[in-house]
Structure formats: C-alpha cells, structure tokens
Amino acid sequence: MPHLRPTAPAAALTVLAALLLGGCAGDDAATYPSRSAFIVCPWAAGGGTDNVSRFLARLLSDETGQSFSVINRTGGGGVTGHEAGARAEPDGYTILTITVEIAMMRHRGLTKISYKDYEPVMMINRDAAALFVRADSPWKTFDDLRRDAAASPGELRGSGTALGGIWHLGLTGVLMAAGLAPDAIRWVPSEGANPALQELVADNLHVACCSLPEASALLNSKQIRCLGVMADERVGRFPDVPTMKEQGVDWTLGGWRGIALPGGTPRRVVERLESILSRIVSGERFLTYMTQQGFDVAIQGPEEFRQTMAADDEKFKRLLRESLGSEIDIPGPWFFPALLLGGLVIIGLALAMHGVPASGQARIAEVLGAVVFYFLLADSLGFLITASAVALYLLKRLGNTWALSVAVTVLVVPSTYALFGKLMKVPLPMGPIPW
C-alpha cells in the first residue's frame, strides 16, 4: 500500500499537530489557567465596572498564581467591549466583565450580539435604581413627586444616563408602574450619574435616577434626598431609604455586573473559572471591598445568571419601546453634523475665493469639486441656489472681478432655468425658492 504511506515531513507535522492539540486540550481542561489571561472591561478606566474588574483581576492573580490584567475596550455605549468579549478566542483566557447593557443595546439596534453569545460564569453585583431630589425640594416621598408629575406631565426633568440607558428605563418603569405616562417626567440625556447629580445640585434638574452608591457622598452630606429604591427590600448600607414597594409601587430594576466567557468555551473551563470565582467571592477580602465601595454583592451561578439575562432582555425590550417611543423636543442627531458641514462648506468657499490664483491641477479639482457640490446639494437647495453658487465660484476663481461674476451669474442662471425648467419642462430641483 505505497499510496497510503505518509511522507516523512507530513508524518512529522501530523505528530506535531497531534501533540500540540492534545497538549492544549489537556492544558485547558485540567490545569486552567496555565498562562496569563485578560479581562475585557467595556467601560472606561476609573468607573465602577473598571473598579470591580481590576479588583477581581488582582484576586484572580493571587488565587491562581497567573497574571490577570484588565483591558479597557470602551466606546459605543459598551458595544465595543461586549463585542470584543463575544468574539474573543473561546479558550478561557479572554474574560469579559459583562454588564446589564448587553440586555439593552441589541434592542436599540446597535449590535446583533446578545446574552446568547456568551457562556455566563457568575453574576457579581447588582445595584438597584433609586430616585433622588434636592434636599430643599418640596418632595418628601415618591407620592409627592408622583402627584406633581401627574398634575403637569412633562414639566419636571430627570436624568442619570443616556437616552435609553439603564437609569432612564428605571424612571420610565417606575412612572408606568405608578400609573403615569412613561414620559411624565422628561428625560435629559447625560453622560452618566455624576454629571446628572452635578446638574441636580446646580438646580438645573428636578430628579436624578441612579444607584445608591453613586449618590452616597451627596446623600450623606444631606444635599440630596432619596425618594425610594427600586429593590425588593431595603439596601443594607442605606437602611433609611424606603423601597418603592413599601410606597405602594410594585417595581424593581437594577444594573448588574458579572463575568462571562465567549460562547463555545469548553464546559470544563467554564466550570474551573466558576469554582475559582466562587472561592474568591466568598472570601473576606472580596466582601470587605465591595461593602466599602458600596456595591451590593449579588452572586448567581452560570444557570441562574443566564436566566436573569434572558428575563432582563425581555423586560428591557418592552421598556425601551416605551421610553424611546416618545419624541423628545430637541434638535435631532444630525443637527450638529449638518451645522458643522454647512460651516465647513461656507468657510471652504470663502477660503478658496481668497486663495492665491490656482495652478492648472488645482483648477481641475475645483471644477470637479463644483460639480460634486451641485450633485450633493441640488436636491435640497434647488437648482437656482446651487447653480448660482457653482457659477459664481467658478467665475470668480477664473479671474473675473466680483461685479462681473455676479452680473454673469444673475444673467445666466435664471435664464437657464427659464429655458430648461419652464420652456422644455425639464424637472429641475425646485428647492425653497417657489419659481
């Protein structure tokens, strides 16, 4: 059977490959972690999630003797980091600090990934949403606030995070559970809890919605008052703060953080990591740290964590429809870019007019640019305005005086319009000038 005999190099390669594969597999399952690993944090250095990630990295390093380091992959409201975490090599050496936003961003059309793309390992903490008002405000209980919000819907303003962010959903949900419209208190988008609290203290906002630890400094110094926390029972470190349920509003909502591995990670690696983490989270150091930071410890194993994520995915899908359904009366997302582009075009034209006489090549570019300008803007500005701009610009650039350029433009453009548009019935774009 000569045709079956492998050649020497191929045989060597096969053996080598088998050794490598076998080595890796055995390595992964039995002795994980056997080399340094990374924890991807989808939020910026210095924030709460980064804080927890770095602390866990430290404890994981101490526990396993391998180095665990944190990488911040920020941006896109958490999308960048969560995608990086889902698409990493599923070998257990890229770990993700997964946050509640995974249950939201899919429904905002920002990404296709969902909780199904991960192997959940453990939920670490969960902080309930709470409502805050200034200490000198007239509202002492949630009911006071509810009454005023019901009396004049849309008059009060609240903030705590971006539009459709976790605390926005908290406010929407509690309002709806109290029988009000989802936008009875208008949401002002902000970058997070800290800027919102700053606005609250500066008397530019009526309500802030965020977690208790985020507001604890202002709460302790009695500058703000908490009207209720959206949890099943009172939070340990804040025994004076009543729950919403106690005040007759059946509503809970919280943001959570946990540890997940990319989907398809071998079962035994997930189990190994879970058992290492279980030891860590039951230890003294972990519990002391979390209490001091004000984070509520909430441990859930893989299966339970998966169910929580699935339940929140459904809950937030519904809430997002309600919160983003109402229009906010501010300029749209393209207001600023349009303003800036307009400015760029105007200044660009002004610069070109002032510029030195153009060389041959530059003139070609200018002629082409003028056509592109018409192509892009004729539909919205109409033939008269766009064509006048093109004509005036080229006339001036080719060395004519201002007076002559304007005169020729005024003569040529309207007559062209009359000839083609009126006489020959060519459907030239109208724009804002009704002629």
Next chain:
Amino acid sequence: MLEAVTTVLSPGVLLMIAIAAAYGLFVGAIPGLTATMAVALFVPFTFDMDPVPALAAIVTLEATAIFAGDIPSTLVRIPGTPSSAAYTDDAYALTSRGDGARSLGVSLVFSVCGGLFGGIVLIFAAPALAQVASQFSAFERFWLAVLGLSSAVIVAHGTLLKGLFALLLGLTLSTIGLDEIHGLERWTMGSPDLIGGISFIPAMIGLFGLSEVLRNVLTPEAISRGVMQDYTNIVRDAFRRLRARVSHFLRSSCIGTLIGILPGAGADIGAWVSFAASKKSSKKPEEYGKGSMDGVGDATAANNSALAGAWVPALVFGIPGDSVTAIVIGVMMMKNLQPGPQIFEEQPELIYGVYFTFLLANIFLLPLGYLAIRAGRRIVQIPKRILLPAIVVFSIVGAFAINNSTFDIGVMLVMGVLGFILERYGFPIGPVVLGIVLGPMVEKNFMQSMIAADGNLLGFFARPGAALLGVVTLLLWGGSLGLAIWRRQGRSENRDQAAP
C-alpha cells in the same frame, strides 16, 4: 495641619512619592499612555496601602505626568498627553531652532510653580471654590467648551478662517460614532469599529507625529543630523524668565486653577485658554504658533495649576471633575473615607495631607524633571534617518496602547495623512485636536441645555454664570472678527492710497 505634614514627611510616604514621580514622568513621556491609565494601573497597589501614601502617590503621578507630556511634544512633536497639544507647535519649533532644551526648562519651571500655585489655592480656598463649582450646570459647561474652542481658533497661526475650518473639521470628526444623546449611530456605515468613534489619542499622534514624519521624508535634505540643543543653565534661565513675567504667570495660573475647579473641564482646556490669553496680552503675538517661549511657559503653568483644582469638587462633594479624581473617589471609599463636606471635620489630617502632597510633588518634580530632560538629550542628536523610523514605531504602539485596538492604528494613519495635507495648505493642527476633544462636550451640553430651556435660546443667558461666560465668548468673537475686518479695511485703504 502639623500632623498632616509629619505624616507626609515620613520616610515611607516620601519614598512612595519619589517612586510615583518617576513612574509619572515615564508614563507622561510615552505618547499613548495617559495619566488616567497610569492611575488606574496603580489602583490595585493601593489595596494594601494606607490612605495618605495612596493618595499622595496619585497626586504625584498626575503632576509629573502632565509635565512629562511636554518632553516628546517638544523633541519629536508628539504630545505625551492632550494637555500639551495647545503649545506643541511652539515647543517643537523652538527645538528645530536649537532652543528645545531651553523650552523644556521653561516647561519644567513654569509647571512646578503653576502646580505650587494650584496647591496653595487648594489649601486656602477649597470649600469656598467648591460652592462656585457646585453651581455649574449644562449651560455653563456649554459656554466653557465654546470658550475653549474659540481660544484655539484665535491663537492658531494662519488666518482666522483657516483656524475655524480646522476646528469645524475636528468637531465633525468628533460626531463619528454613537450619538449618546439620541442613542443613534452617525457616520459609522455599519462598521462596529466606528461605533466607538475617533479616539483622540491616536488622532493626536497621527495629526502631529506621523504628519511630521511624512513631511520630513518628502524632503531628503531634511533627513540629516538633528539640531544641537544648548543645555547650559536651562533651569536658571527659566527662573529668570519667570521673574520677568510674574504677572503673566499669575494670570495663567489663575485661569488654570479656575478652569480646573469646574466639573467637566480640566488641564487641556486650561492650557488652551491660557495660551490664548497669553497671545492676546503679548507684545509679540506674531511669534505664537511659530515658537513662542512665553506662550509655552504660560500654557504649561496653567495645565499644572488646573490639576489641584479638579480635586476640589471631588473632595468636597464627591463629584469627580475628571477621570483621575473619579478613581480617587473609588480609592477613598475603599479606605472607608466618604468624600463630602464632613470629611473636612472628620479627617482633616488626610485632607491637609493631600494638599501638602501637591506642594511636595511639585518640589520633587523639579530635580526629577530636570533629569528627565537630560535623559531626552540624546533623542534630538540621533540622525533623522534613525529617529524617523523609531517615531513611526512609537506612533503605532502609542495609537494601539490607549484602547488595545488595531483599528486605532488605522485612525492614526488616516489622521497622519490628513494632518500632512492640512499643514501643506497652511491649516493649523491644534484646533482639529481640540475639536475632537471638546466636540462631545459642546454637543451634549447644548442638547441638555436645550431641554432645560424648553428650546428657548435665551435660556443660555438666564443663569448668571452662563450669562457671564456667554458674553465673554461672544465679545471674544466680536472682537476678533472686528479686528480682522478693521485690518482688512486698513490694508485696502493703504492699497488705494498707493495706487495712484
């Protein structure tokens, strides 16, 4: 107070400060590594430390890193931190004239004194200033951001129109990615990488650093030996310069400290506004942008004095003014210290310890910073045919390091080409960088203000602070435009008279 001083002066704390100073200098001098990143990496080490050395180390790290950002900025035109971007062109121009070492001496001395000034203000006025800061809302932040942007345009070399064009370009680049106000994507064309937007560190490295490499390789005669720098007496000369410019120094430090206190604004805006004020009051405004030692000194005093200010709202209200103080609050809570007014009564020795460290860190900075300047001495003497490839490698690594993303290397590349083209046609680079940095601040605060004011633009002047900042900004623009028109008129009249 005395107790605080003795705590800080213990050998352990002093050693900690010295190590942190060396670490801060290193991180600040490497483009792509920021003070925030350095502090975040340091946090795990604070787990087992006492609060005073932990906070002292963070203070020192920050102060030294902001100065060290000037070193690569001056020697190879890559700002080590965004706070150096305002005067990168000036410092680098001085290097190509052989005055780079002298400029670094000025950076060092003015940084140290600016930092001391900020620390002293913190000691005497923190609670009062915190009251001012707490009144700062979206309206005021909007105007402050616009003021920062205006400064960039007004100081930029080249014409006002070109500066404005560069600024609008930077602002447009900042709108790429997820619009967090509306929760919608802009300009991303479905690319998941672009959702995160254009990160300003790779953009800055490309615009300043790579574009300079491109320009150098284009002209072969430029690829020669670097310009020799004169290193004699740089510190003494800088002190002499400081004595001659005390009033300018005080103005710059006040601007820096005040802007630092305001939540959401920091060392980078402080440097820009101070640089603009410096140019406006200078007898030699034409030098700005082309190598003004006065401008470098004033801006660098401002960015260091701003650091102490950012701690004011953090300590007094627990509201962080920037990302470093956000980490500080986390470290304090870990040590069972709750920031807020009560901490001044309960833990005065800790608060005074932090204040005192601000003074001490800046005193440490003087000799260590000088050593760092000396260490950079060799860099400019390296022949460019060796230096340029090294800068390219550094640019690549620096762009990657901030977010561990290969995509950011692409951003750096595109920005490098953009910077090259812009400079070739006489457009300034600084305003592009500032546009990218401040764009989100302008837009978000504008939108928040619009909601708060129910769409009424007069609301932007309804609060006293906002009205003041708004009027100052409008006057600045009115004045600059008026001046430009008046000059044009004057020129054309001269031409008319000369014609017959």
